[in-house]
Amino acid sequence: MAHITLPEGFPGIRGPMLFRPETAKPMNELVEVLLLGPSTLSRGERELIATYVSVRNECTYCHSIHGAIAAHHLGGNESVVDCVKLDFEHAEISEKMKALLAIAGKVQLGGKHVTSEDIERARQLGATDLEIHDTVLIAAFFCLCNRYVDGLGTWTPEDPDFYRQRAKIVAANGYAAATLTPGAR
Amino acid sequence: MAHITLPEGFPGIRGPMLFRPETAKPMNELVEVLLLGPSTLSRGERELIATYVSVRNECTYCHSIHGAIAAHHLGGNESVVDCVKLDFEHAEISEKMKALLAIAGKVQLGGKHVTSEDIERARQLGATDLEIHDTVLIAAFFCLCNRYVDGLGTWTPEDPDFYRQRAKIVAANGYAAATLTPGAR
Numbered sequence: 001m002a003h004i005t006l007p008e009g010f011p012g013i014r015g016p017m018l019f020r021p022e023t024a025k026p027m028n029e030l031v032e033v034l035l036l037g038p039s040t041l042s043r044g045e046r047e048l049i050a051t052y053v054s055v056r057n058e059c060t061y062c063h064s065i066h067g068a069i070a071a072h073h074l075g076g077n078e079s080v081v082d083c084v085k086l087d088f089e090h091a092e093i094s095e096k097m098k099a100l101l102a103i104a105g106k107v108q109l110g111g112k113h114v115t116s117e118d119i120e121r122a123r124q125l126g127a128t129d130l131e132i133h134d135t136v137l138i139a140a141f142f143c144l145c146n147r148y149v150d151g152l153g154t155w156t157p158e159d160p161d162f163y164r165q166r167a168k169i170v171a172a173n174g175y176a177a178a179t180l181t182p183g184a185r
Numbered sequence: 186m187a188h189i190t191l192p193e194g195f196p197g198i199r200g201p202m203l204f205r206p207e208t209a210k211p212m213n214e215l216v217e218v219l220l221l222g223p224s225t226l227s228r229g230e231r232e233l234i235a236t237y238v239s240v241r242n243e244c245t246y247c248h249s250i251h252g253a254i255a256a257h258h259l260g261g262n263e264s265v266v267d268c269v270k271l272d273f274e275h276a277e278i279s280e281k282m283k284a285l286l287a288i289a290g291k292v293q294l295g296g297k298h299v300t301s302e303d304i305e306r307a308r309q310l311g312a313t314d315l316e317i318h319d320t321v322l323i324a325a326f327f328c329l330c331n332r333y334v335d336g337l338g339t340w341t342p343e344d345p346d347f348y349r350q351r352a353k354i355v356a357a358n359g360y361a362a363a364t365l366t367p368g369a370r
Contacts, residue, residue, distance in 0.1 A: 003299065003301070003304045003317065004304075004314035004317050004318055005314055016318065016322075019314075019318060020315075020318055020319075020322070022218045022222065023215060023218050023219065023322055025214070026211040026212070026214035026215040026218065027211070027215060029210070029211035029214070030208060030211040030212060030215070033207045033208050033211065034208065037207065057295060057296075058295070058297065059296065103336075106336070107332050107336045110242060110243070110331075110332065110335070111242075111244065111331060111332040111333070111334060111335025111336035111337075112243065112335045114188065114335075114336045114337075114338070116188070119188045119189075129189040129190055129204075130205075132188065132189050132337075133189055133201065133204060133205055133337065134205075136332070136333060136336040136337055137201075137205070137208055137333055139332065139336070140328075140329040140330075140332035140333045140336060141329055143325075143328045143329055143332055144325040144326055144328055144329040145325075146295075146296060147292050147295065147296040147321070147324065147325035147328055148296070148321060148322055148325045149296060150295070150296025150297045150299075151288075151291070151292045151296035151299045151321040151324070151325060152296075152299075152317075152318065152321055153299070
């Protein structure tokens with residue numbers, strides 16, 4: 001049971017977002033710029049960063065839904081998402097993405113863990129300043145989301161199919177529309 | 186030196202915010218709802234939550250500027266802010282605030298650290314669902330900001346007077362205007 005009284009039937013971040021629409025609005029705007037906006041990183045790649053940070057923070061709701069959205073954008077390839085969750089250095093992703101995920105993992109630990117060597121590795125593999133910036137901010141944003149979801153003790157569905165279905169809705173409609181649409185799916 | 190090329194002369198979060206105004210806009214909207222919007226917690230109390238989480242994350246820029254803003258709103262009382270940074274259970278703040286800071290400290294560690302007992306303590310001391318929600322989200326938001334500021338290796342001024350001067354500008358004009366106003370102060 002959640003730590004505060006949230007609207008019933010809305011799992012994960014959606015309960016607190018419906019409870020407090022004033023804060024949900026800018027949060028959805030931020031995630032839409034970061035994950036859906038124009039970028040030289042694909043939607044699937046950006047969702048992998050969100051997924052990886054959420055796994056490291058052990059936030060089941062977030063890594064399940066963003067992992068499902070990542071897989072949706074990567075042609076339904078759930079195995080690459082699972083591999084990123086467990087050991088991204090051996091996943092079938094670009095070397096640049098591995099360097100960006102390494103930075104995201106450092107951000108998850110704390111900002112000061114990011115080293116010049118981490119940045120240099122990414123840059124050598126072609127990462128731009130904007131890609132490095134967005135990687136750091138996506139990682140930091142999911143450190144927020146993971147704490148928001150688990151710190152309020154929200155409901156986490158267990159059925160993987162729940163997340164696969166939601167992923168299609170989010171991919172088609174964006175975060176703001178999907179989050180605030182009534183109904184568990 | 187910052188890890189990416191940021192506009193010169195803007196310390197802390199202001200450099201990355203000027204670098205990426207598309208993400209700065211919703212971030213400033215969120216912080217303004219949380220720290221400046223209508224609330225049964227005072228502006229000083231909410232800044233104390235931001236300060237305490239930033240100290241725990243060892244983010245010098247964030248705990249210095251939000252500590253200075255907290256002191257500004259608490260009648261210039263810097264000693265209560267210093268006490269919250271070091272040992273809030275013995276600070277001259279309300280028992281309810283101590284319970285909320287305890288929750289914020291758990292959120293800083295990770296969302297799952299928050300227990301029913303932490304929530305019950307706050308509730309017994311009069312905390313409402315909205316106050317608990319906002320405490321969790323302020324704490325989570327500063328886990329984002331601290332990582333954003335330090336993960337990009339931004340410039341951190343050392344002079345305490347810098348933060349005292351900035352605090353007055355933020356208190357008078359709000360975050361969005363203060364962050365995006367050119368000039369180091």
